[in-house]
Amino acid sequence: MYVFAFFASYRGISALNYVSILLAVVMYGFVMSKFLRAYRVVPQVAAA
Amino acid sequence: MKLRIKFHPLLFQAALAAGGVALMPFNYLQYGLEHGKGLVTWQTMPWSSMTSGQYALYVPLIILMAAFTALHFGLTGYFLYRLARWLGEPGSFSGFIGVGQKNQNAGIFAIVASLAMTLNVFWAPLAFFVPWVSQHLQGWMPPSLLFFALLWVALLYLEVRALRTWFTPGVDRTQFNFIWLLDVFAFALVSLAGSGIVAISKHTTIQDIATLATMVTLGFGLVWLLYKLVYLISTHVKAGKLPDNPVLPAFFLVIPIACLFGLAGYRLVNYLQPHLTVYLPDSTALVVVSYGLAVVWGLVTLYLIRDYFLTYFRRSDFAPPQWGLV
16 A cells, blocks of 8 residues: 555656666667677688 | 678667657656756756755766767667668669568658657757757757658658558458557657647747647547557457567557657647637646556556566567567
């Protein structure tokens, strides 16, 4: 009940918004790292 | 790291997502801080009255906003350069837009969506840092309207071209997936840009032109969204299974679309209501309902594709719909 009341309050919504921004940044970094891996040029190693 | 990036219109999603992330801290500061009238800027931040706790909260947000604003403009510039070269290759555009199978050509709308986001990033996060922009925002409205008009025409042109392919006999529409919503997403972002001009501009003619154009994109976009949602949900239910893993994050596209239409509707109603004798829906209710629907859709989607996150996403290769998660 207290948890619900917190997240329904201005501070709670504010905290949720703040966390969602950080989550979006982490998700962006994660997807971008996959994106860069997908397009990187892998150096060709000469066959021994 | 050396990269070899073959051009595809969906590349613009990286710039679009960066713009979205740049807007998030801006909105937080705009609505969470006392900063006087108008849009919050570096100059109107209440630096002297902020507590150390507020500094600890807000300074990281401002750093993130700066980084993602730079990233958005950097990626937009690079992808526009690549787009120009791509359009210069004979047959590249017509070859792309002509393929309606599995809604492959819907990717073209990522370009319009991303450029519509550029307008919003320009007015808000960039103006936050650059006084030259924030202090002359009214002067930026005519060029903004021109840019919006170009996007509006491009969007309708691309929509007509793509519609022809989607409803051509022989195209199996039961193979369509939620990436098909990318055009609706572009309609929503162009509507947001248009409604932004309505909200910011103090010039009646500019406001009226932007209102009329936004009503077209908002009205068509909403009807089109409803049609596509009913169609896609029914074909997925009939198929009795979810699409392949790489496509699953596209389910999340409904969330920004709902929020953007809600916000654009809110701004239009606020502008139009004083001029009308009939009562329009309450503008605040529009935002609350659209955001509420977005939350419900998000929770249902999380439940539906929970296995995707639990067993697949972390180790999976890159797939363009993953930008939908951001």
